[in-house]
Amino acid sequence: MKQEIPIVIIGHQDHGKSTLIGRLLLDTKSIQKSRLKEIKETDKSSGQKFELAHLVDSFKQERERKMTMDTTRALLKGKKQLYQLIDVPGHAELISQMLTGASSAEVALLVVSVKEGIREQTLDHLEIAQLLGIEQLGVVINQMDKVDYKKRAFDVLVNDLKKILENMNYKSKHIHFFPVSAWKGDNVVKKSSRISWYDNLTVMEFLENKFLRPKIHESLSFHFLIQDIYEHENEEILIGRVESGELKQGQEIVFLPENIRTRSLRSQNLVPRKLIIKNKIKAIKTAEGNIDKAVAGQNVGIICEEKSQTKRGTIGSHPNALPNISKMLSGEIFWIRAPSQKQLVCECGTSRVNATLLKPDKIISGKKSLYKLRLEKPIAFEPQSKTILSKIVLKDQGHIIAVGNIQ
Numbered sequence: 001m002k003q004e005i006p007i008v009i010i011g012h013q014d015h016g017k018s019t020l021i022g023r024l025l026l027d028t029k030s031i032q033k034s035r036l037k038e039i040k041e042t043d044k045s046s047g048q049k050f051e052l053a054h055l056v057d058s059f060k061q062e063r064e065r066k067m068t069m070d071t072t073r074a075l076l077k078g079k080k081q082l083y084q085l086i087d088v089p090g091h092a093e094l095i096s097q098m099l100t101g102a103s104s105a106e107v108a109l110l111v112v113s114v115k116e117g118i119r120e121q122t123l124d125h126l127e128i129a130q131l132l133g134i135e136q137l138g139v140v141i142n143q144m145d146k147v148d149y150k151k152r153a154f155d156v157l158v159n160d161l162k163k164i165l166e167n168m169n170y171k172s173k174h175i176h177f178f179p180v181s182a183w184k185g186d187n188v189v190k191k192s193s194r195i196s197w198y199d200n201l202t203v204m205e206f207l208e209n210k211f212l213r214p215k216i217h218e219s220l221s222f223h224f225l226i227q228d229i230y231e232h233e234n235e236e237i238l239i240g241r242v243e244s245g246e247l248k249q250g251q252e253i254v255f256l257p258e259n260i261r262t263r264s265l266r267s268q269n270l271v272p273r274k275l276i277i278k279n280k281i282k283a284i285k286t287a288e289g290n291i292d293k294a295v296a297g298q299n300v301g302i303i304c305e306e307k308s309q310t311k312r313g314t315i316g317s318h319p320n321a322l323p324n325i326s327k328m329l330s331g332e333i334f335w336i337r338a339p340s341q342k343q344l345v346c347e348c349g350t351s352r353v354n355a356t357l358l359k360p361d362k363i364i365s366g367k368k369s370l371y372k373l374r375l376e377k378p379i380a381f382e383p384q385s386k387t388i389l390s391k392i393v394l395k396d397q398g399h400i401i402a403v404g405n406i407q
């Protein structure tokens with residue numbers, strides 16, 4: 001089975017994200033004719049003009065409100081690969097999709113309307129994507145038909161975007177710009193005859209040929225994120241996802257932060273090895289039966305020789321490559337909105353703990369800052385690893401208000 005590469009579509013409201021997805025699906029024949037017909041008929045019978053975005057935004061509620069309400073994952077069939085296009089309506093959805101989705105994207109398509117230019121959500125999404133570790137970016141300069149396909153309009157916007165991207169530490173060699181009309185189909189899958197001054201990649205060619213295959217963290221040491229635990233025939237099965245590395249039957253495993261003595265936690269982040277309680281993987285289970293080895297990205301259940309007595313949020317790691325453990329976290333953070341109090345909930349991987357915000361004092365919504373947090377209980381994490389164990393989300397009364405990295 002081919003691996004589906006997740007690609008997140010970001011950009012300001014109404015700049016054409018859903019239309020771009022619709023166009024990609026249509027021109028690659030990823031969508032069945034019957035589905036297209038069905039949507040056209042629904043539009044006709046409800047007196048609406050057919051919109052490509054309806055291929056994606058086909059929930060009834062959404063159609064009524066004319067805005068993407070829920071995240072959609074659409075399957076795009078390329079010649080070489082399969083892609084999962086992730087349409088995110090807002091900041092919170094972008095963050096939760098990227099951090100809790102079965103697989104988070106390493107590539108983003110940013111849609112910017114050439115008519116409207118750079119807007120608030122354009123900038124916010126770029127900041128968030130950067131913090132979430134997205135390095136490769138296809139910048140779709142959309143609605144070129146609205147400016148008569150003029151090169152100057154494209155050039156001016158590209159120049160402004162280049163300056164912004166540089167300031168945000170995106171590297172130019174990983175970024176491509178495309179003059180596009182998603183509505184008319186210029187340079188999305190087919191080369192445009194209306195944009196003669198552009199003789200370069202289409203969006204689809206970029207996806208198929210240019211961007212580097214996602215690093216699925218296979219080469220790193222293993223971390224197994226526990227989502228659930230249940231008992232079956234007196235055996236304890238730990239359900240979770242291999243976030244990085246490889247998990248093998250017979251391998252030693254340590255559950256963190258539980259399986260180390262608290263004395264070491266108080267004194268330092270790095271744990272002396274002698275204080276660690278080791279366990280061993282007896283079996284690795286999947287829906288299809290037992291396997292010897294599970295790799296990064298796989299969801300499996302494991303049974304250990306000793307009952308682990310761990311819980312959701314625990315990380316299983318190799319005794320020689322343990323993550324950090326601490327109650328203090330710091331790094332960079334982007335505030336979607338200001339917190340209503342200092343007492344927040346911090347989520348990292350599958351762990352979730354109460355946290356007190358120590359820094360910053362002054363929070364400006366829509367801005368990045370440095371932060372410092374004190375957690376109620378220690379958690380395991382991996383600073384600067386690019387895996388989700390180096391990212392946090394802060395919640396205030398159940399709502400996502402910020403996303404950050406751990407440095």
Ligand SMILES: Nc1nc2c(ncn2[C@@H]2O[C@H](COP(=O)(O)OP(=O)(O)OP(=O)(O)O)[C@@H](O)[C@H]2O)c(=O)[nH]1
Pocket residue numbers: 011012013014015016017018019020051052053066067068089142143144145146180181182183184
């Ligand atoms: N003329 C023209 N109109 C476009 C183009 N792309 C999108 N549109 C129109 O712009 C409007 C918004 O497009 P959507 O694809 O729904 O935008 P979106 O970014 O998904 O919007 P939200 O989901 O609400 O954030 C629709 O009416 C589209 O038909 C384009 O290339 N040219």
Ligand SMILES: [Mg+2]
Pocket residue numbers: 017018019053057067068087
């Ligand atoms: Mg949309």
